[in-house]
Amino acid sequence: MEEPPHHDECExxxxxxxxxxxxxxxxxxxxxxxxxxxxxxYLVFMTYCGSMPLxxxxxxxxxxxxxxxxxxxxxxxxxxxxxxxxxxxLYSVKLxxxxxxLHLLFNTFMFTNKRLLSxxxxxxxxxYRPRGEAPGSFFSRRFDIFPSVVxxxxxxxxxxxxxxxxxxxxxxxxxxxxxxxxxxxxNLNDDEDIGDDIEAQELKA
Numbered sequence: 001m002e003e004p005p006h007h008d009e010c011e012x013x014x015x016x017x018x019x020x021x022x023x024x025x026x027x028x029x030x031x032x033x034x035x036x037x038x039x040x041x042y043l044v045f046m047t048y049c050g051s052m053p054l055x056x057x058x059x060x061x062x063x064x065x066x067x068x069x070x071x072x073x074x075x076x077x078x079x080x081x082x083x084x085x086x087x088x089x090l091y092s093v094k095l096x097x098x099x100x101x102l103h104l105l106f107n108t109f110m111f112t113n114k115r116l117l118s119x120x121x122x123x124x125x126x127x128y129r130p131r132g133e134a135p136g137s138f139f140s141r142r143f144d145i146f147p148s149v150v151x152x153x154x155x156x157x158x159x160x161x162x163x164x165x166x167x168x169x170x171x172x173x174x175x176x177x178x179x180x181x182x183x184x185x186x187n188l189n190d191d192e193d194i195g196d197d198i199e200a201q202e203l204k205a
Contacts (some may be wrong), residue, residue, distance in 0.1 A: 029078035034070065035092055038063070046099035048109035097162070112148040114141075153197045 046061035110116065143149055 020118050025079050027079070029074065031068075031088065037090055038056055038066070039092060039095065042096065043099050043102060046103040050103060051110040100158070105159060108155050110144055111151045122161050195197050 041059070041062060045055050045062075049055035049059070143152060
């Protein structure tokens with residue numbers, strides 16, 4: 001008669017511990033889907049929140065509820081994924097500036113559209129503009145008031161500031177950091193050379 005297994009003995013036919021862990025482990029989370037989904041929603045909210053301020057509220061609710069739900073899934077359902085490190089979050093942060101660019105571009109088209117925010121002196125002939133209007137006439141009529149010009153200046157100003165930061169300030173900062181590192185390495189080498197000279201003099205004495 002076969003004896004029953006001991007109460008501490010594992011009742012399984014698996015031999016290796018890795019196979020047993022696989023049985024009792026849940027599926028790993030597919031992080032790339034989460035990041036792509038979050039970034040897509042971020043671009044949608046940033047694109048349309050200028051003309052629809054309610055999108056800010058929807059965005060806050062979306063990201064807050066998604067954070068709580070995925071926090072629950074990470075703790076109680078999914079296991080840690082393999083091959084995930086800090087590179088994907090850092091890369092996602094770098095891509096967030098494109099959301100700001102879309103935000104400014106769409107605000108430029110929406111806030112300067114006089115058919116949506118018509119001035120009091122806007123005539124029906126201007127509202128129902130003729131087909132095939134020349135681009136020069138179209139843009140001169142679209143940006144002939146101060147608020148429209150301000151919207152364009154904000155877009156141009158932010159773009160110029162970003163280009164100055166990327167192509168001027170960042171290279172200057174990198175050159176300064178490299179120069180500081182070079183000087184520290186040179187001072188360290190000089191200190192080591194001085195120490196070697198002192199030891200050599202002590203040995204000669």
